Structure formats: C-alpha cells, structure tokens
Amino acid sequence: MENQTSNQITQESPPKKKKWEGLELEHFSYDNTIVRNFAYATTFWGVVGMLVGLLAALQMAHPMFNFTEYFTFGRVRAVHTNAVIFAFVGNGIFMGVYYALPRLCKARMFSDLLSKIHFWGWQMIIVFAALTLFLGYNTAKEYAELEWPLDIAIALIWVVFGVNMMGTIIKRREQHLYVAIWFFIATFVTVAVLHIVNSMEYPVSLTKSYSLYAGVQDALVQWWYGHNAVAFFLTTPYLGLMYYFVPKAANRPVYSYRLSIIHYWALIFIYIWAGPHHLLYTALPDWAQWLGTVFSLMLIAPSWGGMLNGLLTLRGAWDKVRENPVLKFMVVALTSYGMATFEGPMLSFKNVNAISHYTDWTIAHVHVGALGWNGFLTFGMIYWLMPRLFSTNLFSKKLANVHFWIGTLGILFYAIPIYWAGWTQSLMWKEFTPAGFLKYEFLETVTQILPMYYMRAFGGLLYVIGVLIMIYNIYQTIQQGKFVPEEKASAPAIKVQEKEKGGHWHSWIEKRPIQLLFWSTVAILIGGIIEFVPTFLIRSNVPTIAAVKPYTPLELEGRDLYIRENCAVCHSQMIRPFRDETERYGDYSKAGEFVYDRPFLWGSKRTGPDLQREGGKMPDSWHFNHMYDPQSTSPGSIMPAYYWLIENQLNTSLTERKIKAMQALGVPYPKGFEKEVHEDMAKQAAEIQERLAKDNIQVKSDREIIAMIAYLQRLGTDVKKVAPQYLPKK
Numbered sequence: 001m002e003n004q005t006s007n008q009i010t011q012e013s014p015p016k017k018k019k020w021e022g023l024e025l026e027h028f029s030y031d032n033t034i035v036r037n038f039a040y041a042t043t044f045w046g047v048v049g050m051l052v053g054l055l056a057a058l059q060m061a062h063p064m065f066n067f068t069e070y071f072t073f074g075r076v077r078a079v080h081t082n083a084v085i086f087a088f089v090g091n092g093i094f095m096g097v098y099y100a101l102p103r104l105c106k107a108r109m110f111s112d113l114l115s116k117i118h119f120w121g122w123q124m125i126i127v128f129a130a131l132t133l134f135l136g137y138n139t140a141k142e143y144a145e146l147e148w149p150l151d152i153a154i155a156l157i158w159v160v161f162g163v164n165m166m167g168t169i170i171k172r173r174e175q176h177l178y179v180a181i182w183f184f185i186a187t188f189v190t191v192a193v194l195h196i197v198n199s200m201e202y203p204v205s206l207t208k209s210y211s212l213y214a215g216v217q218d219a220l221v222q223w224w225y226g227h228n229a230v231a232f233f234l235t236t237p238y239l240g241l242m243y244y245f246v247p248k249a250a251n252r253p254v255y256s257y258r259l260s261i262i263h264y265w266a267l268i269f270i271y272i273w274a275g276p277h278h279l280l281y282t283a284l285p286d287w288a289q290w291l292g293t294v295f296s297l298m299l300i301a302p303s304w305g306g307m308l309n310g311l312l313t314l315r316g317a318w319d320k321v322r323e324n325p326v327l328k329f330m331v332v333a334l335t336s337y338g339m340a341t342f343e344g345p346m347l348s349f350k351n352v353n354a355i356s357h358y359t360d361w362t363i364a365h366v367h368v369g370a371l372g373w374n375g376f377l378t379f380g381m382i383y384w385l386m387p388r389l390f391s392t393n394l395f396s397k398k399l400a401n402v403h404f405w406i407g408t409l410g411i412l413f414y415a416i417p418i419y420w421a422g423w424t425q426s427l428m429w430k431e432f433t434p435a436g437f438l439k440y441e442f443l444e445t446v447t448q449i450l451p452m453y454y455m456r457a458f459g460g461l462l463y464v465i466g467v468l469i470m471i472y473n474i475y476q477t478i479q480q481g482k483f484v485p486e487e488k489a490s491a492p493a494i495k496v497q498e499k500e501k502g503g504h505w506h507s508w509i510e511k512r513p514i515q516l517l518f519w520s521t522v523a524i525l526i527g528g529i530i531e532f533v534p535t536f537l538i539r540s541n542v543p544t545i546a547a548v549k550p551y552t553p554l555e556l557e558g559r560d561l562y563i564r565e566n567c568a569v570c571h572s573q574m575i576r577p578f579r580d581e582t583e584r585y586g587d588y589s590k591a592g593e594f595v596y597d598r599p600f601l602w603g604s605k606r607t608g609p610d611l612q613r614e615g616g617k618m619p620d621s622w623h624f625n626h627m628y629d630p631q632s633t634s635p636g637s638i639m640p641a642y643y644w645l646i647e648n649q650l651n652t653s654l655t656e657r658k659i660k661a662m663q664a665l666g667v668p669y670p671k672g673f674e675k676e677v678h679e680d681m682a683k684q685a686a687e688i689q690e691r692l693a694k695d696n697i698q699v700k701s702d703r704e705i706i707a708m709i710a711y712l713q714r715l716g717t718d719v720k721k722v723a724p725q726y727l728p729k730k
Contacts, residue, residue: 026492028491030102030103031098032099035095037119039382041091042382043474046467047464048087049080049088050464052083053084053460056076057453058457059640060457061638077569082133083130089234095382095385100244104174104177104181105168105172110171114164117157132207137564139201139211140563140599141211142604144229147208151199151201154195155199162192170513177513179240179243179264182520186264187232187237190520191232191233193521194228197224198222204654210662212598213599214596215594215597216284217535220275221532226275227278230369232268232271232524234373241381242306243260245384246314249384250317250327258504259308266302270295277292277296277347277348278604280354282576285591293350300341303337304341306337307335311331328404332376336411337373343365347361355426355430359425360605363418364414364418364419368411371411379403383470386478387481389483391481392480392481395479396476402466403473406463406469407463414456415459417455417456418456424448424452430578432579432580443634443637446607446638447636543592547721548593553655554707557655568603569605569607572606573602581610593612593719596662596667598662613716614712615717620692621691621697623708627708628642646699646703650707652678656674656677659673660674688701
C-alpha cells in the first residue's frame with residue numbers, strides 16, 4: 001500500500017490475514033509509464049479542447065472570431081466537443097484505469113504491448129479526428145461526427161483496451177472484483193455496442209458516407225447513442241474512478257458496499273432507456289418519448305445513491321477537505337454530478353422540456369457536468385497521482401487551492417449567464433402581443449443575450465487559467481521528484497488462496513468477471529432492443545407521405561455542403577407542435593417528411609432559426625447575400641460569412657456514387673438515374689443562376705452556393721403541396 005502520510009512509494013505488502021500466512025508470494029511490478037503518458041495526454045488535450053471551446057464561446061458572441069472556412073463555429077464546435085469528451089476525458093479515463101485496475105487486481109496489466117498500442121492508437125485517432133473535422137469531413141451526428149475509417153480505428157483500439165483490461169482481470173491475484181472494476185467492465189461493453197450500432201454507414205468514399213438509418217430511426221439511434229455516450233463515457237468510468245480515488249484520497253473505506261451494488265445495476269439498466277428524452281415533442285412516436293421520460297425520472301435514484309455513497313465516504317474526514325485540495329476537487333465533482341443528474345431528469349418532464357429544449361439552458365446543464373464532474377475529478381486524480389508517480393510531494397498546495405477557486409469561479413461565471421440566456425431565449429420566443437402576434441423577431445432574441453455570451457467566455461477563460469496553474473504546479477512537482485517507472489509489489493497467487501465461503505447473495509458474481517460481463521451486457525441491451533424493434537419494424541410508427549420525394553442530385557450536393565459546414569449545430573429542422581413555433585416557422589414536422597434524410601438533421605440547439613419550412617420563403621438572391629454577408633440581410637446576426645461557397649467550384653466527382661449509394665439504401669431513384677445526374681444538375685443550376693441574374697447577381701452555375709441554395713429552397717416544400725387534411729396526424 002502507498003504510504004498515506006508521504007508520497008514515497010514503498011513495496012506493497014500482502015494482506016495480513018491469517019489464512020494467507022505461510023503461502024508463497026509472487027513478486028511483480030506495476031507499469032507507471034503508461035499511467036504517466038496518459039496523464040500527460042490528458043493535460044495536453046485538456047488545454048487544447050478548452051482553448052478551442054473558448055474560441056467557440058467568442059464566436060458565439062461576435063462573428064469576427066470566425067477565421068477562414070476551416071475555423072468557423074460549425075467546425076470548431078465539433079472539434080471542441082470531440083476534444084473535450086474523447087481526448088481530455090478519454091485520456092483521463094485511461095489514466096485512472098491503468099493506475100487503479102492493476103492495483104485492484106494485484107497484477108500488472110495483461111500486456112505492455114497492448115498498453116502502448118492503445119496509447120498511441122488513441123492519440124493518432126485524436127489527431128486525425130481534429131484534422132478531418134476542421135477540413136469539413138463530418139457525418140453531422142453529434143459526438144459521432146467522424147467518418148467511417150476513423151470509426152473503424154476507434155472500434156479496433158477500443159477492443160485493444162478491452163482485451164488488455166479483461167486479460168488483467170482474468171490473471172488477477174485478488175478473487176474479489178471491487179465495485180470500480182464493475183463500472184470499468186460496463187463502460188467497455190456498452191461503449192462498444194453504442195459505437196458500432198450508431199456508426200453503421202454506407203461508404204461512398206474514404207471521406208464520405210451515409211447513415212444506414214433514415215429520419216426518425218436515425219434520430220432515435222443517434223440520441224440513444226448521444227445520451228448514453230454521456231452515460232457510459234462521461235459517467236460510468238468516472239464513477240469507477242470515484243469509487244477508487246475518493247476512498248484513497250480520504251483514507252477511508254467506501255461508505256456502503258451494498259449501496260454500490262444497487263447503484264451499479266440500477267444505473268446501467270435504467271440509463272440506456274432514457275435517450276428519447278432528447279426528442280420530446282418531435283416526430284418520434286409518443287410511446288418512445290414517454291419511455292424516455294419515465295426512465296429518466298427513475299434515474300434520479302441510482303444517480304443520487306452513487307453521489308451520496310461518494311460524499312458519505314468522507315464521513316469523519318470532512319476536516320481534511322479544508323486542508324486537502326485533492327478532496328476539495330473531488331467534493332465539488334461529486335456535487336456537480338448530483339446537480340447534473342437531478343437537473344437531467346427534470347429536463348425530461350415534457351412541460352419543462354418544452355421550455356428548455358433548443359435553448360442555452362441545455363448547454364449550461366451539459367457544462368455543469370463536464371466542467372464540474374469530469375473536469376474537477378480529473379484534476380483531483382492528477383494532483384493525487386503525479387506526486388506518487390514521481391515519489392515526491394506536491395510542489396505547492398497553495399497553487400492547487402488557487403486553481404480550485406479560480407476553476408470554481410470559472411464554472412459559476414460560465415453556467416449562470418448561460419442559464420439566464422436559455423430562460424431569456426425561451427420566454428422571448430414564446431411571447432405574443434395582446435393582438436395575438438409574436439412579439440419578437442428571432443434575431444432580437446439573439447442580440448438580447450450577447451452580453452451573457454461574453455460572460456460565458458470570461459468564465460471559460462478563468463477555467464483555462466486554472467488549468468495552466470495546475471500544469472505549472474505539476475511541472476515543478478515533476479522537477480523535484482524522480483519518476484518510478486516500475487512499482488514493485490507482492491501478493492499470493494489467486495489459485496493458492498483459500499476459497500472464500502458464504503457472503504451475501506451478490507458475492508458470487510463479484511468473483512466471476514465473465515459472468516459479470518455477460519449479465520452487464522444483458523442489462524444494457526434490453527432497453528435499446530425494446531425501443532428499436534417497434535420503431536424499425538412497425539410501419540405505422542413512421543407514416544409515409546406520397547408527396548415527399550427524394551432530393552435532386554443538386555439538392556443532395558447542397559445538403560452535403562450543409563453537413564460539411566455543420567449548420568445543424570445552430571439551425572434545427574424540427575418544428576414542434578407549439579403555437580409559437582408554428583406561427584414563427586410553419587406547420588409542425590411530420591415523421592414521413594424525413595424518410596430520405598440520411599443522416600437526419602433535426603439539430604439540438606437554435607442559435608439561428610429553424611429551417612424546416614425555409615423553402616420558398618425568401619428569393620434565391622436573399623440566400624446568396626445572406627451566405628456572403630449575413631449582416632447585410634440580418635443586421636446584428638452572429639452567423640459567420642460563408643463567402644467561399646461563392647468562390648469554390650462544386651465537386652461533383654462523387655455525385656453518381658452518392659446516387660448509387662442512396663439507391664442501395666432504398667431511396668427510389670429511377671433505374672439508371674445515376675447516369676443522368678450531371679445533366680439534371682446542370683439544368684437545375686442554370687435555373688437558379690437565371691433567377692439570381694434577374695436580381696443583378698452574376699455567378700457561375702458550377703459554384704457551391706448554387707447547390708446550397710437548391711437545398712435550402714427545397715426544405716419543407718413537399719408537404720406544402722398537400723392539403724392539411726390529407727397529411728398524417730402525429
């Protein structure tokens with residue numbers, strides 16, 4: 001065991017139990033190099049992800065912070081979310097797991113080679129992910145934007161991690177699997193299932209693919225993935241790390257082992273059902289929406305059980321929190337977890353969701369979890385781990401305390417203005433005049449909250465400054481210590497240990513990793529299967545509309561440009577059945593309108609207005625001028641200019657293959673139509689060019705802007721050809 005009064009690492013001693021006396025010890029060592037490497041990667045990518053987030057926050061406040069086509073908000077936002085989730089938090093998970101798992105199993109990691117492949121493979125994926133997202137190779141699925149070659153690479157590296165983890169567990173010298181290991185196992189199997197199911201795509205080229213799912217089904221799969229990516233990438237592995245590091249830092253056992261059993265099984269079973277609460281009041285079938293709401297409310301119990309188990313572990317040790325910065329970070333992390341997991345179910349109430357969805361309220365909710373729970377627990381682990389890896393003491397507790405308070409202020413300055421902005425948006429969107437007209441134009445609701453966006457950026461800046469202070473503190477700690485690459489330990493082999501008898505009902509599975517893996521897999525599959533099967537197989541869940549036709553080749557190319565620029569992060573394409581939305585945007589959205597949408601583009605936030613019924617509202621010249629200089633048509637707009645759409649020639653080299661891919665996926669283009677695509681595109685482009693010329697705009701017909709206009713003018717026009725009484729009801 002590590003010396004609790006000093007960070008000098010001493011050889012680990014076997015447990016002083018009478019039954020092990022006289023048994024021969026096996027000597028081995030723990031690999032600290034892989035832990036150190038993941039700690040460095042966590043810190044580096046954390047700074048990168050947060051700086052990109054700070055840029056995104058500034059871009060929300062003023063469009064002048066959008067630089068060239070590669071650094072516009074749509075692309076920067078995707079890089080920010082991926083960098084923070086998979087680079088910062090991802091490396092933080094692996095840092096903690098590679099330290100805790102061998103010590104809980106009393107065994108070195110299964111394979112040093114697999115550890116190295118895992119580390120370098122994950123870093124390579126992060127680099128290529130950032131490059132491709134900046135270049136606009138984007139599937140438009142939130143938190144799963146990467147194209148199929150990187151999806152395959154992620155799956156392979158995740159399997160490497162899983163084999164290394166399960167191999168370590170199998171060859172362990174400790175019979176009992178501590179609760180932290182349960183959460184690691186659930187994380188491995190669930191993330192694998194989520195990633196594979198949501199990434200099913202039809203490749204067109206190395207950099208382009210279409211989702212195997214369309215419209216409503218695609219939305220259900222995406223938010224089943226998106227919600228559970230939060231659950232099983234940002235939550236369950238960190239709960240496992242909480243169960244290891246909080247007792248270590250407090251030098252006390254976990255408060256209740258029985259509570260941890262309930263926490264584990266209830267959490268992994270219930271969490272997987274809750275994804276549809278991201279799609280309330282949309283075209284998703286009502287029964288699926290209600291399932292999402294009910295199971296989201298049920299989530300409060302296991303989530304708060306875990307939080308209380310963590311906080312009560314500090315019983316009798318609260319005096320240490322005053323002096324120990326590691327415990328301070330962990331207490332705020334647990335508190336943030338409790339706040340986020342209480343607010344999440346509240347946002348799943350349909351009446352609350354009607355107000356919060358598409359506003360900045362959701363952004364504030366997400367960042368309380370990310371900055372408080374994931375960020376602060378990661379910082380606590382780093383402050384605890386690094387002095388031990390370098391066999392020294394922390395350079396400065398005072399600086400760690402400064403980091404803690406600046407980081408806490410950063411969270412407050414970030415979250416409070418954004419909560420206020422969200423409530424302001426919703427109230428302004430829904431306000432009517434006494435005469436029954438909408439009181440505010442959409443743009444007025446944007447300019448009203450700009451001061452809050454600047455305050456958010458200030459909060460983000462404080463948070464980044466805190467991290468830079470931590471880096472200086474850790475650097476000085478490293479300088480004064482000496483790295484211990486191999487930490488020696490001893491333990492009796494598991495085969496010579498006396499087989500434990502008795503125990504409570506759950507103890508049998510706590511010694512059997514394969515059975516634990518199997519039953520955890522069963523628990524997480526039930527919810528997904530029950531939600532997916534009816535939505536995919538019962539036709540009445542997605543009633544078709546005869547007037548809805550496939551996109552023309554030019555519209556399809558325009559849609560792909562819309563995806564490239566990630567326009568869906570600001571513009572929704574889903575009108576909910578509320579008076580203010582139908583008055584502002586048009587008739588509410590029907591499931592049958594999206595049967596050819598691969599991927600779906602409903603969005604999750606309205607920084608700009610909904611575009612579901614945009615087609616035909618404005619002339620082509622308005623869209624041309626709006627894309628070239630948004631402030632010329634909408635004074636005060638924070639939308640960046642997309643002038644390169646006018647300069648760039650439309651790449652049509654893949655159009656035939658795109659049509660063939662759509663045909664293979666069931667889109668009813670006529671047989672042989674792929675041979676006519678260029679002629680069809682030229683004809684439609686010439687018509688748009690002619691309309692622009694009438695408004696004194698001269699542009700070549702082969703420019704990207706022509707395809708973008710074609711797509712925008714198509715949006716929502718199919719159902720306008722049908723009398724309302726003949727449209728399917730929701």
